[in-house]
Amino acid sequence: MALKIYNSYTRQKEVFQSITPGHVGMYVCGPTVSGESHLGHARPYITFDIVNRYLTHKGYKVRYVRNITDAGHFEEEGREAEDKVSKKALLEKLEPMELVQKYTNLFHWAMLQFNCVEPSIEPTATGHIVEQINMINKIIAAGYAYETNGSVYFDVIKYAATHDYGKLSGRVIEDLLDAGSREVLSRELEGQREKRNSADFALWKSAAPEHIMRWTSPWGEGFPGWHIECSAMATKYLGAEFDIHGGGMDLQFPHHESEIAQSTICNHQAPVRYWMHNNMITINGKKMGKSYNNVIKLTELFSGNHPLLTQAFHPMVVRFFILQSHYRSPLDFGSEALVASEKALKRLWEAFEVLGKLEIDNEQLATDNELNDKVLKMLNELEEFMDDDFSTAKVLANMFELAPVINSIKDGHVKTTALAGSTLTLMQQQFTFYLVDIFGLTSMVSDKNNTLQGVMELLIDIRKESKAKKDYATSDKIRNQLNTLGIAIKDEKDGSVNWDLN
């Protein structure tokens, strides 16, 4: 079956074909490490983790490049041309690179919590200044950039005359040039005068004296523009043309649009085959972001320490929450929605564990053909769903429909022989494949160590004896006290007793 990917550039689903057979080059815009990651950041990295995992399991050798933006950008363009990272560094009286390191570590920690597979290469912007300067030189040589006062700008007008600037983001060049819109006035006031046109973007910025982060360049001391960073690193590690470029929808313009322009001039071809953009996580319908002051940091989410949270949420719950919607749809955050996801994930995971423990006779033929066919149909649909632009929500929906079948077999409502042994085996394989390998979910239960296991067996034993003697006061006391401690006792249909940490 063929994988189809929605290409933001053409605005349609296209059959995926890699440029180099058997290999995929994927670039995803990474975090700006000037602050702590929040829930919104979780979405792209989880989304593209799924893409990475799925392509890998499709047999591709994926080179997944995700950068670290540690050079910083303008806080408020046109006013204080101050570097974001260095500004905060001054406030906190820290060496900029110390700050960068701190938030990079925190980001890596969060990725680990989410069980995201590490990218193949994680280049930093500051580590690729030379490449960026080289690229800018090429663009100047080609006549598509100009220098003013130690800064270099990309000539959008000239580019747009022969290229489709604005196609990715659905922008019309005339609109961009039209100064009639709201804030253009204020932006045009100061440094902006050095641009030939307001639509032009910076490739290199001359550094004001207070700037801590600065590098020597052919145009004087300064620092690179934001867009050139991604173009330079993507080109270096993935080549002039590569397969997939991912990122949040909010980066479409101007970031990705500008990347296309720069790379096209520099490398004489469009850089990306498939552009993929994930939608935003909203909170009360509004995008989560610093400017909206509605940020929930990942550390707050995992600890429950935030006014909007009723409790702490396990990273896997957040991951599952994100997978329950399609990556191109907006996803509205709410404590209630996360609680629902938590319960749902727990139920599905338990069914998965039950499934893994079923004893299967592979020679067994199905005695309930109708059910058997239904199960097979649902299992076979899973790949179809994933191939259809990564419809993780549909995969999960089918699994939820299969969960009662699994539980019924365990409880004896449905005979094990109802399904063919081969069907059960396939179900085990498919559940493991999607839940563990592709969705990257793990158990939420911390490891039950041997001591605890022994203590629990003892308690369960005592409770069994009390029940046998109809001493319910004792049996209930054990059950209720354990419950208070976060341990749930489950009496199974066959008389055995299981327990779980909540």
Added chain:
RNA sequence: GGUUCUGUGGCCGAGUGGCUAGGCAAAGCUCUGCAAAAGCUUCUACAGCAGUUCGAAUCUGCUCGGAACCUCCA
């Protein structure tokens, strides 16, 4: 103001012409010493109006609401 997207049951959320999405919540039943867990059943919605069609949540138009981008942003 411009461009683009969007509006699904109590809540979250799939779904782009005909077939019960799914989850959470709620109610009833089964199981159980009682619970929990699990199973079964019930709750059948698509902002409004008009149109196209044998048939529309799905296409078209209008109205109303919401969002993103146009400025750092996942």
